[in-house]
Amino acid sequence: MQKALVIDPVKCTGCKQCELACSYVKEGEFNPAKSRIRVFDFHQDARFVPYTCTQCAEAWCQRACPVDAITTNEWGVKEVHDGLCVGCKVCIIACPFGTVNYNASTGKVIKCDECGGDPACVKACPTDAIIYMDVEQAGFGKMRQWAAKTDTAAQATQ
Amino acid sequence: MGWTGQVLRVNLTKGTCTPEALNKDWAGQYLGQRGLGSKYLVEETDPKVDPLSPDNKMIFATGPLTGTCASTGGRYSVITKGPLTGAIACSNSGGYWGAELKFAGWDMIILEGKADKPVYLCIIDGKAELLDASEIWGKSVWDMDAWIKSRHQDPMMHVSGIGIAGENGVLYSCIINDLHRAAGRSGVGAVMGSKNLKAIAVRGTGGVKVDDFPAFLAATSAAKEVLAGNAVTGEGLPAFGTQVLMNVINEAGALPTRNTREVQFEGAHDISAEAMAKPSGKDGKPNLLANQACFSCTIACGRISKINEEHYTVRNKPEYWHASGGLEYEAAWALGAATGVSDLDALTYANFICNEQGIDPISFGATLGAAMEMYEDGALTDKDTGGLKLNFGSAEALTQATELTGKAEGFGKELGMGSKKLCDKYGKPELSMTVKGQEFPAYDPRGIQGMGLTYATSNRGACHLRSYTVSSEILGIPEKTDPLVTDGKAGLVKAFQDATAAVDSAGLCIFTTFAWTLEDIAPQIDGALAGEWSVDRLLEIGERVWNLERQYNLQAGFTAKDDTLPKRLLKDAAKTGPAKGLVAGLDKMLPEYYAVRGWTEDGVPTNETLSRLAL
Ligand code: SF4
Ligand code: SF4
Numbered sequence: 001m002q003k004a005l006v007i008d009p010v011k012c013t014g015c016k017q018c019e020l021a022c023s024y025v026k027e028g029e030f031n032p033a034k035s036r037i038r039v040f041d042f043h044q045d046a047r048f049v050p051y052t053c054t055q056c057a058e059a060w061c062q063r064a065c066p067v068d069a070i071t072t073n074e075w076g077v078k079e080v081h082d083g084l085c086v087g088c089k090v091c092i093i094a095c096p097f098g099t100v101n102y103n104a105s106t107g108k109v110i111k112c113d114e115c116g117g118d119p120a121c122v123k124a125c126p127t128d129a130i131i132y133m134d135v136e137q138a139g140f141g142k143m144r145q146w147a148a149k150t151d152t153a154a155q156a157t158q
Numbered sequence: 159m160g161w162t163g164q165v166l167r168v169n170l171t172k173g174t175c176t177p178e179a180l181n182k183d184w185a186g187q188y189l190g191q192r193g194l195g196s197k198y199l200v201e202e203t204d205p206k207v208d209p210l211s212p213d214n215k216m217i218f219a220t221g222p223l224t225g226t227c228a229s230t231g232g233r234y235s236v237i238t239k240g241p242l243t244g245a246i247a248c249s250n251s252g253g254y255w256g257a258e259l260k261f262a263g264w265d266m267i268i269l270e271g272k273a274d275k276p277v278y279l280c281i282i283d284g285k286a287e288l289l290d291a292s293e294i295w296g297k298s299v300w301d302m303d304a305w306i307k308s309r310h311q312d313p314m315m316h317v318s319g320i321g322i323a324g325e326n327g328v329l330y331s332c333i334i335n336d337l338h339r340a341a342g343r344s345g346v347g348a349v350m351g352s353k354n355l356k357a358i359a360v361r362g363t364g365g366v367k368v369d370d371f372p373a374f375l376a377a378t379s380a381a382k383e384v385l386a387g388n389a390v391t392g393e394g395l396p397a398f399g400t401q402v403l404m405n406v407i408n409e410a411g412a413l414p415t416r417n418t419r420e421v422q423f424e425g426a427h428d429i430s431a432e433a434m435a436k437p438s439g440k441d442g443k444p445n446l447l448a449n450q451a452c453f454s455c456t457i458a459c460g461r462i463s464k465i466n467e468e469h470y471t472v473r474n475k476p477e478y479w480h481a482s483g484g485l486e487y488e489a490a491w492a493l494g495a496a497t498g499v500s501d502l503d504a505l506t507y508a509n510f511i512c513n514e515q516g517i518d519p520i521s522f523g524a525t526l527g528a529a530m531e532m533y534e535d536g537a538l539t540d541k542d543t544g545g546l547k548l549n550f551g552s553a554e555a556l557t558q559a560t561e562l563t564g565k566a567e568g569f570g571k572e573l574g575m576g577s578k579k580l581c582d583k584y585g586k587p588e589l590s591m592t593v594k595g596q597e598f599p600a601y602d603p604r605g606i607q608g609m610g611l612t613y614a615t616s617n618r619g620a621c622h623l624r625s626y627t628v629s630s631e632i633l634g635i636p637e638k639t640d641p642l643v644t645d646g647k648a649g650l651v652k653a654f655q656d657a658t659a660a661v662d663s664a665g666l667c668i669f670t671t672f673a674w675t676l677e678d679i680a681p682q683i684d685g686a687l688a689g690e691w692s693v694d695r696l697l698e699i700g701e702r703v704w705n706l707e708r709q710y711n712l713q714a715g716f717t718a719k720d721d722t723l724p725k726r727l728l729k730d731a732a733k734t735g736p737a738k739g740l741v742a743g744l745d746k747m748l749p750e751y752y753a754v755r756g757w758t759e760d761g762v763p764t765n766e767t768l769s770r771l772a773l
């Protein structure tokens with residue numbers, strides 16, 4: 001089963017505990033600047049939006065990599081192999097969402113790999129703004145919300 | 159670890175930025191942030207220093223948990239001598255700035271001297287420099303924040319600085335970071351302004367490590383479960399913010415109203431959390447749009463609000479139609495109950511201006527309340543106010559006065575002196591609701607007796623955040639005590655003061671203590687730092703910090719005479735509510751408090767006490 005990180009910005013409070021958990025797991029220290037998930041604060045709109053790699057089925061980053069350092073694992077997750085990555089940054093240019101980034105201290109790129117199927121950000125989030133679920137059901141929550149808003153009386157007259 | 163080990167010393171007179179090692183011995187004795195910053199201040203300055211002179215220093219200090227995943231571990235304090243009070247000042251702020259300073263590799267910044275022209279301090283990781291601020295001097299906090307981020311082409315920077323109020327020496331001006339989080343009290347913003355320092359902009363890309371990661375993660379996770387499962391920190395504060403208190407305190411008969419003439423406000427409901435959640439305006443959205451957490455906080459008490467676009471304050475000002483930091487309980491009380499104004503949008507507008515220009519809404523609202531009483535009594539005339547009609551309950555008076563104070567124009571200049579100096583000037587000193595020159599906040603000591611002792615003995619002037627006995631007396635945390643009696647309050651206040659000083663020294667938010675005790679906090683500190691960190695050690699540090707601050711104030715010239723309350727609280731009984739007929743029973747609590755503190759009858763720490771605390 002492929003799983004996906006499903007993010008609900010409405011629930012996010014901007015606490016950045018996801019960034020802290022991610023950077024601890026990946027870098028061994030608390031360092032939001034190196035987190036693979038980033039939370040953006042749109043202050044004037046009262047919105048906080050956590051953002052990370054969507055694990056495209058046909059991944060631009062993977063296509064662009066000249067040394068095949070990015071591969072797809074059995075869960076559909078795109079992984080960067082540090083031993084192969086030459087730090088050319090072409091994947092960063094290729095990714096339309098900006099979710100591949102460069103780590104100047106190692107000379108390699110970093111991106112979300114869903115922690116091998118047990119994402120740290122999900123466990124750290126106090127509001128369930130990030131959940132990890134079967135990718136084929138990722139839209140159902142929102143679908144249900146909209147379904148609940150459907151005015152059946154109005155529909156009946158259509 | 160928990161520390162980066164680096165302190166940045168900035169001499170504004172000479173224009174130098176010099177790194178030095180953190181004094182680890184002191185960190186062992188004073189923990190961090192409030193305690194450690196105070197220790198540096200005490201060692202490096204004369205308590206008699208003029209707060210607004212170049213000889214005063216100001217210290218921006220983080221705690222050992224700042225920048226970690228401990229819940230609320232993102233805080234910093236500004237420690238200096240306060241111009242509003244002449245006492246030691248320590249104002250604590252959340253948001254993201256404190257953590258960013260750690261990520262840039264610094265535990266603390268010590269600022270000394272005075273720049274010859276406006277500057278801002280720019281810290282990008284290990285590189286710190288003073289840059290020209292002439293283009294942002296005279297600008298609001300919000301404009302300054304945008305200018306700095308655009309100039310450095312870095313939207314991820316975090317900025318802490320002053321608005322026009324701090325530049326103009328408004329004695330209760332604050333330092334604002336992340337647009338609406340404030341190191342709010344005692345006029346720390348005016349000290350920054352007196353040094354010609356507009357802001358400190360920080361960007362950090364480094365990491366923070368702790369001593370024992372597995373133990374630390376176990377302790378912080380367990381503590382987060384406690385916060386999430388607690389009714390106040392898991393439900394009340396996220397949903398209603400600190401505004402959860404408005405109706406509760408009003409019903410307890412402890413909501414100081416119209417300059418504390420009364421203890422209950424008929425308009426409380428209109429400015430409460432419930433009112434903020436009601437749809438208003440043509441878009442049908444409520445005043446409250448979202449809640450926001452500070453860095454690493456599980457509680458998320460912050461309010462993000464908007465003003466109804468049709469409201470008179472902003473009808474022609476689209477620049478205020480966006481969301482920003484909304485009303486916290488203290489601000490809603492000060493701008494509302496203390497002035498008798500119950501127009502929620504007017505309060506929200508005034509609160510926006512306070513954030514934008516860097517004004518402490520508690521002191522401002524209380525000062526305006528005093529001015530209103532003087533106006534209604536005839537001690538202040540239209541001529542004095544420049545035509546401002548300062549009637550209790552007037553929303554226009556509130557919003558105009560806020561604008562004028564923010565810009566230090568007209569009568570706003572006089573309001574900017576604070577209620578003590580203002581009431582003295584117009585011959586009504588008894589109308590100033592202050593202790594040691596600082597306006598007291600949103601709890602009337604006649605209805606919550608422990609708060610009377612709290613205000614009277616607070617080392618930074620009247621303040622609720624030095625020992626929040628409201629927890630015990632109203633909410634029953636950790637144990638219920640009767641708010642109307644004085645018995646046992648001396649010991650309660652001391653216990654709260656010491657524990658709070660420890661929490662403030664750790665890098666944590668005091669709101670965690672609705673759910674946490676030091677039993678929850680000690681293991682987190684123990685995981686972060688080398689050495690053994692027990693509850694007893696934290697309590698000893700808390701008591702040491704308290705006595706250190708007390709010593710500073712005594713040397714600055716304060717005496718036991720200053721441990722008092724405004725006459726109105728001591729002589730005029732509450733007229734309504736559960737406390738009807740009661741005055742603040744300070745005389746019954748104070749001698750006992752001195753005794754439990756190990757101080758003389760004159761409120762001076764005895765030699766035994768000092769040596770027990772290694773002071
Ligand atoms: S942990 Fe959750 S609530 Fe906090 S910033 Fe991340 S997504 Fe938002
Ligand atoms: S409880 Fe509120 S003030 Fe404290 S850290 Fe959390 S959001 Fe900030």
